[in-house]
Amino acid sequence: xxxxxxxxxxxxxxxxPLFESRTDQMIMYELAQKLGFADQFLGKKDxxxxxxxxxxxxxxEPSMExxxxxxxxxxxxxxxxxxxxxxxxxxxxxxQHVFDVKTLRARGGKDAKTGYDLTGDYYGLPxxxxxxxxxxxxxxxxxxxxxxxxxxxxMTFRALFGVEKxxxxxxxxxxxxxxxxxITTGYPQFDHVLLKKLGWWDELxxxxxxxxxxxxxxxxxxxxxxxxxxxxxxxxxGNAKARAVVWNFPDPIPQHRExxxxxxxxxxxxYPTHDDVKVFWRxxxxxxxxxxxxxxxxxxxxxxxxxTSGRIVEYEGGGxxxxxxxxxxxLQQDCYAEINPKTAADxxxxxGEYVWLSTPTGAKLKVKAKVTEGIGPDTIFVPFHFSGWWxxxxxxxxxxxxxxxxxxxxxVNTATTYGYDRVTMMQESKTTLCQVxxx
Amino acid sequence: MARMKFLCDAExxxxxxxxxxxxxxxNEVPWGVNRRRVVTLNDGVVGAEKSISVACMHCSDAxxxxxxxxxxxxxxxxxxxxxxxxxxxxxxxxxxxCPFGAPxxxxxxxxxxxxxxxxxxxxxxxxxxxxxEVEFKKYxxxxxxxxxxxxxxxxxxxxALLGGDGDVIADIYRxxxxxxxxxxxVWGWSTAYGLPPKPGAxxxxxxxxxxxxxxxx
Numbered sequence: 001x002x003x004x005x006x007x008x009x010x011x012x013x014x015x016x017p018l019f020e021s022r023t024d025q026m027i028m029y030e031l032a033q034k035l036g037f038a039d040q041f042l043g044k045k046d047x048x049x050x051x052x053x054x055x056x057x058x059x060x061e062p063s064m065e066x067x068x069x070x071x072x073x074x075x076x077x078x079x080x081x082x083x084x085x086x087x088x089x090x091x092x093x094x095x096q097h098v099f100d101v102k103t104l105r106a107r108g109g110k111d112a113k114t115g116y117d118l119t120g121d122y123y124g125l126p127x128x129x130x131x132x133x134x135x136x137x138x139x140x141x142x143x144x145x146x147x148x149x150x151x152x153x154x155m156t157f158r159a160l161f162g163v164e165k166x167x168x169x170x171x172x173x174x175x176x177x178x179x180x181x182x183i184t185t186g187y188p189q190f191d192h193v194l195l196k197k198l199g200w201w202d203e204l205x206x207x208x209x210x211x212x213x214x215x216x217x218x219x220x221x222x223x224x225x226x227x228x229x230x231x232x233x234x235x236x237x238g239n240a241k242a243r244a245v246v247w248n249f250p251d252p253i254p255q256h257r258e259x260x261x262x263x264x265x266x267x268x269x270x271y272p273t274h275d276d277v278k279v280f281w282r283x284x285x286x287x288x289x290x291x292x293x294x295x296x297x298x299x300x301x302x303x304x305x306x307x308t309s310g311r312i313v314e315y316e317g318g319g320x321x322x323x324x325x326x327x328x329x330x331l332q333q334d335c336y337a338e339i340n341p342k343t344a345a346d347x348x349x350x351x352g353e354y355v356w357l358s359t360p361t362g363a364k365l366k367v368k369a370k371v372t373e374g375i376g377p378d379t380i381f382v383p384f385h386f387s388g389w390w391x392x393x394x395x396x397x398x399x400x401x402x403x404x405x406x407x408x409x410x411x412v413n414t415a416t417t418y419g420y421d422r423v424t425m426m427q428e429s430k431t432t433l434c435q436v437x438x439x
Numbered sequence: 440m441a442r443m444k445f446l447c448d449a450e451x452x453x454x455x456x457x458x459x460x461x462x463x464x465x466n467e468v469p470w471g472v473n474r475r476r477v478v479t480l481n482d483g484v485v486g487a488e489k490s491i492s493v494a495c496m497h498c499s500d501a502x503x504x505x506x507x508x509x510x511x512x513x514x515x516x517x518x519x520x521x522x523x524x525x526x527x528x529x530x531x532x533x534x535x536x537c538p539f540g541a542p543x544x545x546x547x548x549x550x551x552x553x554x555x556x557x558x559x560x561x562x563x564x565x566x567x568x569x570x571x572e573v574e575f576k577k578y579x580x581x582x583x584x585x586x587x588x589x590x591x592x593x594x595x596x597x598x599a600l601l602g603g604d605g606d607v608i609a610d611i612y613r614x615x616x617x618x619x620x621x622x623x624x625v626w627g628w629s630t631a632y633g634l635p636p637k638p639g640a641x642x643x644x645x646x647x648x649x650x651x652x653x654x655x656x
Contacts, residue, residue: 326470328460373482
């Protein structure tokens with residue numbers, strides 16, 4: 001379990017799964033067996049085995065301790081999930097009383113069961129916790145905190161984007177480094193070459209050297225490079241500046257671009273969208289041609305209102321679950337459009353009446369009017385938690401018996417128009433155009 | 440003996456309907472019967488929107504009790520106003536008398552048939568034995584007998600709705616008013632619990648009122 005402060009907690013099982021249910025890891029293992037890769041699932045190789053099997057309800061399941069120690073800890077060198085071994089986390093759970101409630105840090109204390117010395121650990125070894133469990137990185141209570149030594153939970157910004165761009169240094173400037181760092185300026189990610197240049201290579205043990213030769217901090221499975229870097233007060237992932245100019249994005253610094261269906265052609269002129277992209281995630285994706293066609297077709301005159309969608313407190317997501325719960329469904333029994341009193345009066349729409357909401361896609365939604373000062377006269381809001389109606393018709397007859405939610409209504413995305421964010425490919429569902437008329 | 444009261448702080452209510460849902464779930468109240476509801480005034484008007492959660496206030500001089508022709512109402516030692524569904528004839532007089540719109544009727548049949556009245560019990564059940572199956576079916580959960588306060592107030596995420604010992608919740612409210620320096624009028628309190636207040640049980644009133652007044656608060 002990871003808490004919102006990034007602390008990890010080891011949770012003990014409360015009960016065995018009831019009736020015929022099984023644990024998640026049992027299901028995964030049994031599925032691997034059925035598909036014929038159970039040996040690979042357990043990491044069997046050269047007479048060794050990553051995950052031991054334990055018996056639960058008379059069935060085999062992979063040990064959770066082994067899963068954390070031999071899968072997660074072993075596989076997460078670059079993201080700081082290597083130090084949080086099951087033994088350390090279990091010791092934290094048994095000795096919660098030794099951790100300071102404000103700093104999260106253990107002033108002292110030894111685990112009675114294992115003799116593990118808790119001194120200096122932050123509770124739950126907050127992510128990231130670098131290096132092998134044996135070197136006892138204490139976890140990171142605050143991110144990017146250079147006022148602490150890395151072995152006290154200090155951090156820098158990772159040198160993730162190279163060392164320079166267009167002649168500008170991307171690494172940290174002189175004097176910016178962790179407390180106690182032997183390098184007092186910016187530095188790149190650590191690898192075997194840097195370690196040798198710094199003269200720190202011989203601080204690796206012979207075994208670590210064998211594993212670390214030719215490797216970086218990210219793929220040296222001995223953990224030696226991370227150990228030595230942190231011993232010298234350096235973060236193994238380098239010390240760089242935070243990046244505010246994202247040069248690999250279409251807009252390195254976010255700038256305003258009008259939506260494809262804009263109520264303001266003058267602003268489209270001034271803040272046009274991106275050019276069409278021929279191959280974007282393998283697909284041709286239209287931006288500018290759609291926007292210009294919308295201006296040419298004068299969509300802003302046929303559909304003069306802005307349509308936006310969002311949440312209401314009664315329902316979640318698409319609403320299938322919450323609209324099937326009588327206590328919640330009773331609270332909002334119709335899909336509706338919020339309409340400003342002026343907009344409503346101009347169209348002779350009264351509160352609670354049905355209206356037709358139409359958009360440039362050609363879709364028409366039949367929803368109830370909620371006339372309220374809570375929305376501006378140029379905007380319409382429709383919650384997105386409804387489905388079950390299709391352009392004015394209740395689809396109840398098409399639901400299998402007993403499966404229809406108590407409350408059904410128009411799904412607003414029937415009517416939202418085409419459009420995507422250029423970087424995330426998230427669909428544009430918050431800014432489009434519409435018209436409403438009395439039904 | 441403690442005097443149980445509800446208090447809704449209109450400065451805090453965010454119209455989340457958590458109280459309504461908690462009430463429905465705890466007491467398994469049927470669709471269409473609303474023991475508690477959230478009322479929003481001036482919806483969307485900046486600076487003027489206010490929400491309050493309303494249910495039976497368990498009035499000191501309860502009008503429902505006064506008008507009931509079959510005398511089905513009674514008051515518990517905690518000051519909670521309850522009623523006996525076996526006596527209720529569903530006449531609806533209490534609904535007309537109540538200043539809070541609390542009484543609910545499950546039916547709307549021919550000849551004004553309404554069914555037995557249902558209302559907020561302050562999660563204190565009814566005349567049947569505490570925590571019995573028959574009590575639960577007729578009146579819902581009897582949390583008070585379990586040492587618990589009403590589910591609605593317990594659920595309230597902003598602690599706008601307070602339910603419990605009138606002296607205690609008045610103290611909590613008084614401290615809030617002193618801290619924020621406004622909002623001293625508690626909606627519905629003078630209607631439900633009368634004026635002048637019992638010393639120490641009433642939140643501070645901004646203007647000194649010369650004499651007890653009846654009517655709207």
